[in-house]
Amino acid sequence: MKNEHLDYLFRSLKHHPSPYIIYDLDGSIRWINLAAEYIFRTEDISEIGIKKINLEENEVSKDLIAQSYSTPVEVRLREIEFFMKTRVHLIPSESSKDFMLVEVLCNSRLGLEALRQTISCIEYDRIDLAYQKQYDLKTGQITGVEALLRLRDEEGQIIPNDVIIPEIEGESLFSLVVKSSLEKLKEIFAIKSEIGLENATIYLNVSAHTIMHPEFSSIFSNFVDEMGFKKNEFGLEVTETAELSSTEQAGLYLQRLKDSGIKIALDDFGAGYASLRYVKDLPLDVIKLDKHFTNGLDDQATAKLIGFVVEVCNSLSLEMIGEGIETEEQKKQMLEIGCAIGQGYLMHKPEFIETLKNQNG
Ligand code: G
Numbered sequence: 606m607k608n609e610h611l612d613y614l615f616r617s618l619k620h621h622p623s624p625y626i627i628y629d630l631d632g633s634i635r636w637i638n639l640a641a642e643y644i645f646r647t648e649d650i651s652e653i654g655i656k657k658i659n660l661e662e663n664e665v666s667k668d669l670i671a672q673s674y675s676t677p678v679e680v681r682l683r684e685i686e687f688f689m690k691t692r693v694h695l696i697p698s699e700s701s702k703d704f705m706l707v708e709v710l711c712n713s714r715l716g717l718e719a720l721r722q723t724i725s726c727i728e729y730d731r732i733d734l735a736y737q738k739q740y741d742l743k744t745g746q747i748t749g750v751e752a753l754l755r756l757r758d759e760e761g762q763i764i765p766n767d768v769i770i771p772e773i774e775g776e777s778l779f780s781l782v783v784k785s786s787l788e789k790l791k792e793i794f795a796i797k798s799e800i801g802l803e804n805a806t807i808y809l810n811v812s813a814h815t816i817m818h819p820e821f822s823s824i825f826s827n828f829v830d831e832m833g834f835k836k837n838e839f840g841l842e843v844t845e846t847a848e849l850s851s852t853e854q855a856g857l858y859l860q861r862l863k864d865s866g867i868k869i870a871l872d873d874f875g876a877g878y879a880s881l882r883y884v885k886d887l888p889l890d891v892i893k894l895d896k897h898f899t900n901g902l903d904d905q906a907t908a909k910l911i912g913f914v915v916e917v918c919n920s921l922s923l924e925m926i927g928e929g930i931e932t933e934e935q936k937k938q939m940l941e942i943g944c945a946i947g948q949g950y951l952m953h954k955p956e957f958i959e960t961l962k963n964q965n966g
């Protein structure tokens with residue numbers, strides 16, 4: 606490729622909606638486009654680097670036609686490092702050295718925004734957890750606590766999870782959010798017994814994406830080892846997504862986590878990808894019934910369905926947690942149907958650790 610062609614390439618990619626990075630085979634970054642500047646917030650190109658890209662076939666073809674590969678690429682941004690999904694185009698050049706055009710895979714404006722927000726939350730530690738207690742509906746005892754991820758924007762406002770998480774949870778970058786959440790969780794484990802939670806399981810929400818990502822399973826088992834947890838002191842609430850549909854694989858991953866002492870709950874059961882097959886095939890300890898069922902308790906058919914889930918849980922020795930209990934009437938009905946554990950605004954609204962501490966201290 607001649608220099609004038611290169612200029613043309615720069616000009617045409619400058620405003621492209623996907624982030625592009627031009628990377629010399631000698632290891633330096635030559636150029637990035639506006640979308641890349643946008644997600645990385647770089648003022649100077651030296652703030653960003655790429656670890657060596659190893660392509661299976663790094664021989665440039667003689668015909669001078671660019672070759673491309675889908676590969677994760679390790680990016681260094683100021684103090685942090687993470688992998689990104691990319692398509693790398695190896696571009697042969699006639700005049701100077703060959704170079705690589707690295708396209709960060711990002712399929713929408715929302716995705717771009719989610720990347721930017723997540724990177725910024727990781728860099729500036731705007732990752733927090735809110736906690737919501739779970740109760741034995743008969744005795745009022747606290748059986749568990751759900752840790753809910755709360756990311757904040759530059760102004761300190763909470764970014765709704767459904768805006769950002771679905772866009773980002775399949776990214777390797779998300780492992781940094783999980784790692785940061787685990788660091789935060791240490792704070793609640795440290796004061797658990799002081800605030801009356803000694804017998805409660807503390808659950809973190811994870812999606813099937815996260816569980817099925819090889820990088821993650823070791824993050825969780827290392828956490829359990831490091832913290833020296835007793836069995837079921839720490840749990841994961843797994844949200845059903847398309848990934849779980851390979852129940853064989855998912856079962857293996859979950860069994861490994863369970864073997865390391867982690868309690869496994871299936872979250873939002875009955876919504877989305879819900880299937881009884883998951884209940885049959887996955888090594889679960891708990892089923893969390895989606896709040897839409899609780900919401901629809903007045904409806905006869907809904908109440909019957911809840912009763913059916915109760916029976917399933919009883920016969921398979923699974924715990925059942927009813928989500929989204931907002932009224933005394935709902936609590937009463939859930940108990941009558943046979944759902945023993947519940948969670949919802951009626952009993953406790955999610956709170957940050959400072960508030961939990963103050964109430965008990
Ligand atoms: O998907 P998952 O069940 O993890 O979602 C938990 C979300 O539900 C949290 O964001 C939490 O704030 C919210 N939530 C918890 N209790 C209630 C409730 O009683 N009613 C409603 N509408 N939402 C709730």
Ligand code: MN
Nearest residue numbers: 751810842872
């Ligand atoms: Mn949950």
